[in-house]
Amino acid sequence: MSNLDIGLWSFPALLLLIFLRVPIGLSMFLTGGIGLWLVSGLNLPLAKLKTETYSTFSTYSLSIVPMFLLMGQFATLGGMSSALFRAAESWLGHRRGGVAMAAIGACAGFGAICGSSLATAATMSRVALPELRAYGYAGGFSTATLAAGGTLGILIPPSVVLVIYAILAEQNIAKLFLAAVIPGVLAALGYLITISIYVRLYPDRAGTRPPVPYGERMRALLDVWPVLLVFGLVVGGIYLGWFTPAEGASIGAIGTGLIAFFNGGLTRKTLIDSFLSTARSTAMIFFIILGAAFYNGFLALTQVPQEISTFVVSQGFSPWVVLTLIIVFYLIFGCVMDSLSMILLTIPIFFPVVMALDFGMSAEHTAIWFGILVLIAVEVGLITPPVGLNLFIINAMDRETPIVETYKAVAFFIASDVVRVILLAAFPIITLVLLPG
């Protein structure tokens, strides 16, 4: 077998391991390690390991990941979720489907200080789920709303997935964050429209509540100033070049930590729980990153990524057909695999392909636009049955609602996601308009 063959055969081998429930990071690590062994002998993978685990785990730009995770944990403890929900509810709650809309609005706000979808979904559910049920919102509609709202945690910067993409594709994190802002707002708007369509189709699945006086609305709005401050400081500061993304993440963690402290949410016990939760997620993510580094090092040695991109370009496919296929691939695989693993696994293959095609934009714009499209496509996977993680997390909080009810209602939100992906793919200017020059 030539090296190229070994490289190509590694795909089915890797998929087999993953589908046998071998942890994804371990699967990539094994396939990469054995592949390197076959291509160049056992000494190479062993010698690589001497420095590669340390250098991967000590990568400065990756330090953003645990920092953002801890920031999200502190944001959860700070009581900002209920302040956001109260503010959104006082403005929107009296409309038809208004409490569900408020939940989306609050998720968007929380997403601005939290880079993780699961944390956003879980935190907002604790606050909003009881309210939705109290105002007569159907079970499946309520859980589906929160599952979809949770994806705003990652769509609206800061976002852990974008950090990983930026590192893999060697792009500027600040510009990616900026480019994600309009698509994130569009996501929230899309969900609001979805809700208003849903409650017109099924009027019996949402209750009503009286409007709140304007004075009270203003007061509720004032309560969310810490969220605006932290978001503005972190994203604005990174963008204006006041500090590096990792420094911004530190400032954000300190900011949400202070909020949690002054609201009495930060005790010894909750601090330890935050550490444990951050530890678990960080270890999971970094082990996948390590496996991916190993696997991608092997692939690069076999020349597979270059061969694939040369092949695709030489076939003369339309760039838009290739892009469509890639996005459809993400939507399908997102049903069974988590977003970070998918990005780490596929970007080294797909990114050179996309960059070799001509979309009529500069290389940097193509890279940023593609990153946002990938982000959205993989994020849809969090709410697609059968294994959308957000669906499970929220359904576990509402024992009375069968998961099938959640599946039925979430289909409307998935439709809204698909419309948005098509819009953003067809009109790159929506993503790129905020970028300078």
Place this chain on the structure above:
Amino acid sequence: MVRLVSGMARAMAVLGGLVLAALILLTGISVAGRVLNTLFHGAFAQSWFPGLANWALDAGVGPVNGDFELVEAGMAFAVFAFLPLCQITAGHATVDIFTSRLSPRASRILQAVTEVVFAAVLVIIAWKLYDGMASKLRSGQETFLLQTPVWWNYAASLAGAVVAAITGVFMAGVRILEMLSGRVIMVAGAEAGH
């Protein structure tokens, strides 16, 4: 035994969390120092309160020297320290969809084989990290700004890697026992609620 190993994994994770928090504070202080340093050097401070500004600059108000290197070394330690907890709580990302219909027995065999391989990988990682440390020790390489020996960084990480390897071997033992006895000793992902 289960309690001892879980306790060790949790203790390592909390230690890693404390280091992470310390790095965050250090970075925050460094940014504040840099901002103040720029401010005190600026025309405004030099014309309105030069005494205070120069006193502060002389006192060393500025970014923390080598903060970058400390973050890198500390982060590697923290990640290695986080691994045992992830191992013992079955926190690694998997794709469950194709194996959910397996019989309990087949599922236990699969899990035992996976854990054994995982343990082997963690042991190899720790062993090779030790080799890496030994070669940094021999070469006497130093970090660029702080000029501390690079092998210190490796040694700190090795502590976490060794605990991760021990945890991995322990979990492999647990899963083999479960496979042989058919009893559940540790529920996978029992602490997933965090």
